[in-house]
Amino acid sequence: MNANRHETSGPSRTQQITLRGPAELADALPFMLGFHPTDSVVLVALHGERGRFGGRVRLGIPSSPREWASTADHLAECLVEGGARAGARPDGIVVFLCQDPAPGETGRRVMERLRPFAQRLRTACGALDIPVYEALCISDGLYFSYCCPDARCCPPDGTPLALSGTTVMAATAAYAGVRVRGSLRDMEARLKPAGGPGEEEQRTALDAAAASIVPRLLEDPEGRERTEVRERTLDLARGILRRFANPDTPKIPKLRKDPKDPKVPAVPAVPTGVTGMTGVTIPGRPVTDTAEGATTDAADDALITSDEAAALVLGLQDRVTRDRAAEWMEGWEGTAALRLWRVLARRCVTPYQEYAAAPLALVGWTAWSTGDEPTARVALGLALDADPEYVFAQLLHQACNEGLDPESLRSCLRSERDSRTTSEQPSPASSRRVRTRASHRRGTLPTLGRAGRQTGARDRRAAAGVRPGGPATDRPGGGSPQHGGQRGTRSGR
Structure with missing residues (x-):
């Protein structure tokens, strides 16, 4: 069986690695x-x-x-x-079942316990006239081996199993720049809460x-609070x-309070007129890509307070805000945004x-945009676990799995940002009223909206990109209701 690796240089653009037997598989x-x-x-x-690897x-x-x-039938189909759909129906299939033993269980016991599942997978593939070779x-x-x-x-x-890094496959992958990011677990x-104090x-x-924040998103008929x-x-x-790009700077920069609502966490002051991150120079550090994992997750967590994280999590439930945040997708912006x-x-x-679902979908999009497809698939899968109907994650997950090029979406987001930036620049000949209206235009991803006609109060919610939730519920394991009854209120997809 052969695994093709495409090279960008050399006399042959395709080199073949022959895998011999179950061990190398x-x-x-x-x-x-x-x-x-x-x-x-x-x-x-x-x-x-010759058994070239495919999908x-x-x-x-x-x-x-x-x-x-049912799982076997679904996977085979x-x-x-x-x-x-890609124009290459498989000529054969290889099946892998990977599971660690439970306490007191052996690897052989796991193999025997999963044997009926392996047999059902072979039967499902055979029903489609495709043999399972291993x-x-x-x-x-x-x-x-079940075969x-x-x-x-x-x-x-x-x-x-062979020792890590000692096989021909490992050497070839290292030469090609392919790396294994640890275990799926x-x-x-x-990407999950770790618990703790x-x-x-x-x-x-x-x-x-x-x-x-939620009342300001849902109960603002004129949209001013929502825009703020x-x-x-x-x-x-x-x-x-x-702060992530230059962690040596003070953790909390100069703050700008909200005079209308002192409960909303303060935010770092941003120079007037800054509408995007492109071209922003961080003092003391060049604007370059940094390797993922340069700082540990614990160090990243220490750079954000609980109030800041809460304000961002709730703010990203708004579809327009999330789509604009997705514009930080490449270069040093993408590296910092992923963290x-x-x-x-x-x-x-x-x-x-x-x-x-919102931050996980952004992890998936940013990872996919920066070339880390394994992380993208894992993050988007978790986003759909959190909310199976989250359309943004559904679209990205499908596009990533079908091998589409993220550049088409990157181009769309760049155009949206450029168009918004141009519309927000005041014109000397324009009236103050026209400039004010132009400054509030916001771009969104056009493919993420839901079809259907809405009227009345639903029109106002649709304009905000916010979907109302159900009534307040008690916190699991607790005896007190949620503050303000806002638990369960979610944004548009």
Whole structure:
């Protein structure tokens, strides 16, 4: 079986790596996905007589065996139909089942427990006239073959996986600049609340921000309060991006209070007329890309207070604000924004998990835009776990999985920002009234709106990009109601 790696130089633009046997297949899996899958079922398409790798699908292994049959049918159909749409129906499939043993369980026991699932996957692929050439179970540092009956190469007690970095696949991947980002579990942990003593403080800050910000988004018929919240949210985000780009500066810069509502957290002062981050020079640091992970997540968390995080999380529930925040997508802006969105996703503590859909979708978009597709897929999957109907995440997840080029969306966002910046610049011959109207134009992603006619109060909410939620509910595990009854109020998608 061959894994093609496209080179940009050399006499041949395509080099082939031949994988011989189950051991090298198991070793290649993390390099195909960009991470070590945990608790996952992965199907990889093969094409041609030599078994060239093609598309792949991954899903968490259902905990209930009752779901295995429907999951197997769904995965097989997705892989085959996806290949057919791309003009290359698979000629074969390789199946991987990856799961760590439970306490007191062995790798072989995991393999035997998942054997019916592996058989159901083979049957589902066979029903589509596509053979499964190999089905492997990877558990506890061992691999087991469901297809090879030869105990000499695939003993029933399993075969140890190759040491990391010692195989031809690892060497070739390193030469090509392909890196494995750890396990899927580790990647997801960076995007979820970790708990700890600061969780209650963050929950209190979210309650206060919801009581202050949500009414201004929903109950403002003229839209002035809504516009102020949007601008304050973006100003705060800009200030924190600068803080991330130059962490040596003071943590809390000069603040500008809101005279109308002292409850709303103060935001860093931003020079008048700054509408975007392009061209902004950070004192003492060149405007260049920085390597992801230059600072730890703990250091990033320390750069943002609970009140600031709460104001940003609530502000990003507004669709227009979120779409404008998506414009920080490349260069040093993209690097700093990716760190910021990760922090905000980790601050969505119980019972605000659903609010993580917005920052998680921004993590996915920024990672995809900056070339980190594995992180993008993981983040967008978590965004849809938080809110399965979040359209922004749905569109990005589909585009990323179909291998589309993010440059088309980047171009759209650049055009929106340039158009907005041009419209906001005052003209000497224009009247003050015209300048005021122009200064409030805001661009949005045109493909993210919902179809349908709305009237009355719903028109006002639609203009704000905010979707009202249900009545106030008690906090899980607590005996007191939410502040202001704002829990559950969400933005438009």
